[in-house]
Amino acid sequence: MITLKNVSKRYTTTTFGVRDLNFEIRDQEFLVIYGPSGAGKSTTLKLLAGIIKPTSGEIERDGQSLLDVAPESRDMAMAFENYALYSHMSVRDNLSFPLRAKAMPKKEIDERVERMARTLQISDLLERRPGFLSGGQRQRVALGRAIIRPANLYLLDEPIGHLDAKLRNRMRGELKAMSADLNATIVLVTTASREALALGDRIAILREGNLQQIGTPNEVYFQPVNEFVASFVGEPPMSFLGIEPKSDNGKLLFQIQGCNDCLEVPLQLAELLNGQKEGYRLGVRAAEITVSSQKDADHQVAGEVYIVEHMGYCNIITTKLGNGLIRVITDSTVAPKRGETIWLSLNAENMHLFYQTNALQHPSHYRDALNTNSIMTGAR
Amino acid sequence: MATITLENVSKTYGNRVEAVRGINFEVKNGEFVALLGPSGCGKSSTMRMIAGLEDITKGTIYFDGKPVNMLRPRDRKVAMAFETYALYPTLTVYENLAFPLRCAGWDKEKVDAKVQEYAQLLELTRLLDRAPSDLSGGQAQRVGLARALVREPACFLLDEPISHLDTRQRHRMRQIIKRLHLEKGFTMIYVTHDQEEAMAMADRIVVMHEGVIRQIGTPTDIYRDPADEFVAGFVGEPPMNFLEGSPNFCDGQWMFRSGDRQFPLPKWMQTQGDMLPGNLSMGIRPFDVAVSTESSIPHDATGQVFVAENLCDYAIVAVDMIDVRFQAVTPTSFKVERHQPVFLKFDPVFMRFFDKATGKAILAPRD
Numbered sequence: 191m192i193t194l195k196n197v198s199k200r201y202t203t204t205t206f207g208v209r210d211l212n213f214e215i216r217d218q219e220f221l222v223i224y225g226p227s228g229a230g231k232s233t234t235l236k237l238l239a240g241i242i243k244p245t246s247g248e249i250e251r252d253g254q255s256l257l258d259v260a261p262e263s264r265d266m267a268m269a270f271e272n273y274a275l276y277s278h279m280s281v282r283d284n285l286s287f288p289l290r291a292k293a294m295p296k297k298e299i300d301e302r303v304e305r306m307a308r309t310l311q312i313s314d315l316l317e318r319r320p321g322f323l324s325g326g327q328r329q330r331v332a333l334g335r336a337i338i339r340p341a342n343l344y345l346l347d348e349p350i351g352h353l354d355a356k357l358r359n360r361m362r363g364e365l366k367a368m369s370a371d372l373n374a375t376i377v378l379v380t381t382a383s384r385e386a387l388a389l390g391d392r393i394a395i396l397r398e399g400n401l402q403q404i405g406t407p408n409e410v411y412f413q414p415v416n417e418f419v420a421s422f423v424g425e426p427p428m429s430f431l432g433i434e435p436k437s438d439n440g441k442l443l444f445q446i447q448g449c450n451d452c453l454e455v456p457l458q459l460a461e462l463l464n465g466q467k468e469g470y471r472l473g474v475r476a477a478e479i480t481v482s483s484q485k486d487a488d489h490q491v492a493g494e495v496y497i498v499e500h501m502g503y504c505n506i507i508t509t510k511l512g513n514g515l516i517r518v519i520t521d522s523t524v525a526p527k528r529g530e531t532i533w534l535s536l537n538a539e540n541m542h543l544f545y546q547t548n549a550l551q552h553p554s555h556y557r558d559a560l561n562t563n564s565i566m567t568g569a570r
Numbered sequence: 571m572a573t574i575t576l577e578n579v580s581k582t583y584g585n586r587v588e589a590v591r592g593i594n595f596e597v598k599n600g601e602f603v604a605l606l607g608p609s610g611c612g613k614s615s616t617m618r619m620i621a622g623l624e625d626i627t628k629g630t631i632y633f634d635g636k637p638v639n640m641l642r643p644r645d646r647k648v649a650m651a652f653e654t655y656a657l658y659p660t661l662t663v664y665e666n667l668a669f670p671l672r673c674a675g676w677d678k679e680k681v682d683a684k685v686q687e688y689a690q691l692l693e694l695t696r697l698l699d700r701a702p703s704d705l706s707g708g709q710a711q712r713v714g715l716a717r718a719l720v721r722e723p724a725c726f727l728l729d730e731p732i733s734h735l736d737t738r739q740r741h742r743m744r745q746i747i748k749r750l751h752l753e754k755g756f757t758m759i760y761v762t763h764d765q766e767e768a769m770a771m772a773d774r775i776v777v778m779h780e781g782v783i784r785q786i787g788t789p790t791d792i793y794r795d796p797a798d799e800f801v802a803g804f805v806g807e808p809p810m811n812f813l814e815g816s817p818n819f820c821d822g823q824w825m826f827r828s829g830d831r832q833f834p835l836p837k838w839m840q841t842q843g844d845m846l847p848g849n850l851s852m853g854i855r856p857f858d859v860a861v862s863t864e865s866s867i868p869h870d871a872t873g874q875v876f877v878a879e880n881l882c883d884y885a886i887v888a889v890d891m892i893d894v895r896f897q898a899v900t901p902t903s904f905k906v907e908r909h910q911p912v913f914l915k916f917d918p919v920f921m922r923f924f925d926k927a928t929g930k931a932i933l934a935p936r937d
Binding site: 225324354363370382383407422423425477496497508528 | 608609610706707735736737738739741742744745748749752763764765766769770771788789790793794803804805806807808809855857876877879880881882883886888895897908
């Protein structure tokens with residue numbers, strides 16, 4: 191287990207790479223570090239690798255400090271975004287280099303290289319030099335070179351980010367299978383939501399050098415600690431509505447900002463409000479709402495169709511509601527025109543409530559989802 | 571605003587590399603068209619010829635019916651935006667936007683009105699006093715887009731402008747670009763290798779591969795009725811599954827036989843069984859494959875679970891058969907173990923068939 195204790199990295203007096211990080215990387219887990227550019231993801235990886243040293247704080251492995259251990263003695267394998275391949279060597283030699291350095295028998299080296307090349311779909315490129323490869327091909331070679339040798343910890347910085355969609359989808363599966371087969375600890379950096387959810391046993395979400403939340407995909411998806419995590423995990427991003435609590439004949443209502451619509455406030459939510467009028471927002475995921483062309487018992491709130499995105503298997507409809515925008519996923523046959531009115535099934539009970547960007551309450555029906563972490567049982 | 575027509579347009583670099591091979595298409599006035607394809611397909615060369623940054627080797631490009639082959643880029647009234655933008659580092663965001671207008675001799679009030687309008691469209695109003703060095707990548711990009719647009723070109727060309735952004739920023743930019751198109755009515759040509767961006771934004775998509783056009787159509791047409799196996803595999807995430815096999819007449823009906831798997835061909839193909847090519851490829855999207863752990867439920871194929879990915883609102887299960895890996899979308903409540911035997915059922919309505927020899931789709935008779 192690797193533990194980060196109050197780890198900060200300051201680049202200049204005012205700019206931090208990361209600030210006061212506290213979390214652990216468990217043995218044999220697949221940890222995804224996820225966040226926007228400039229969040230400190232790569233800095234975290236370099237700190238783990240020992241390429242840079244923290245300005246303050248401690249990094250330990252099984253209780254022993256790693257700070258004075260040289261990078262090459264940390265038993266870690268790395269693949270970084272700017273794939274530094276040996277330009278004078280063929281792809282085959284690039285892949286076999288880490289194994290030859292470990293004095294592995296030639297036959298075994300050849301077998302491993304061939305197998306890795308098949309997995310990465312670069313078998314026909316083995317005799318080429320890196321200069322004659324496309325960016326995506328180079329990235330696969332760099333990934334292969336990192337994961338071909340046994341290591342205690344694999345550090346992968348956006349290893350499949352530059353591949354085309356089809357290959358990325360395939361590599362994602364291969365990485366996931368590899369993590370199960372190798373029983374290795376993997377830390378992977380990404381800016382893609384789908385990759386983070388699909389790969390991670392846990393996801394650490396960073397923003398501007400600060401850890402926002404760390405948890406299983408279901409935890410960060412269903413119980414985000416704040417609006418940032420809520421909007422950053424999941425696709426399309428969560429929609430938010432500014433609301434103001436008001437009471438009407440003794441009944442508490444949420445007035446949607448910028449329009450006349452109100453949502454009824456369930457009792458358990460009412461208890462959470464601290465009497466403030468401002469700073470509340472409701473969050474809702476696109477897959478959680480349904481729409482109807484007519485007002486009915488479930489669809490009580492009118493929205494104006496703003497943008498329709500045809501994704502093939504579904505449509506993403508963005509509607510204007512008050513001064514907010516709400517995204518809804520619908521069947522691909524539902525294709526209203528821009529400007530039309532559609533009715534939304536908005537219900538405060540099924541929405542996330544935030545106060546000053548921090549989560550106050552999550553929908554109760556999400557609790558079932560939290561009881562199970564992965565749809566893959568057993569194996570890991 | 572302009573209608574743009576390409577007639578037998580080719581581009582050859584040196585006297586060898588044929589990047590674009592005699593393509594024809596039209597972008598109507600006010601239309602949003604995406605040029606979609608993998609790297610090296612010729613999409614960027616095509617766009618650069620429209621912009622006038624590359625000579626046209628053969629063929630003609632028309633703007634509103636007038637050939638523009640000989641016009642210089644600035645005389646074509648096109649604006650271009652790339653993934654990277656060179657903003658003037660010493661000027662504020664406001665000045666960056668105002669500069670091209672002042673150069674064109676606009677008076678102060680008109681400049682201000684235009685800058686404010688585009689700042690609002692691209693969600694830059696609060697950033698107008700900032701220096702470019704104080705902007706995030708996504709912000710700098712929006713400034714770049716606004717600066718390309720303030721002069722209100724006849725046509726707006728974008729080359730992979732948002733491919734490097736994170737998921738949240740990409741969704742936001744998709745909406746901003748789409749809104750820009752809807753509210754200002756620019757003729758837009760959007761070059762991308764990302765099928766999701768093309769699907770989400772474009773009125774029509776031109777799919778290119780190896781210098782030729784494979785299909786032109788609306789996102790829904792291309793997704794549901796791909797013209798060939800390449801388009802079928804390139805559009806859609808997760809990608810379409812393919813199974814190779816041949817038609818086989820058995821027990822009074824036409825079946826699709828692939829190894830030891832066999833299932834009936836869809837109804838509309840039954841009448842043309844004799845005319846079908848000997849080697850077929852069946853394509854089915856992961857959303858149209860049902861997975862079960864029960865062998866007693868009717869199924870078309872069997873395999874073992876390779877991996878399962880939980881995406882929280884749905885899951886993707888990859889299944890290894892003897893010869894091929896299939897993916898299926900399942901609810902997250904579906905539980906499997908690695909290597910567990912599972913049974914697949916394909917929705918006959920969404921099966922698509924391709925001639926293995928030519929790659930072309932077998933078309934349903936029009937009624």
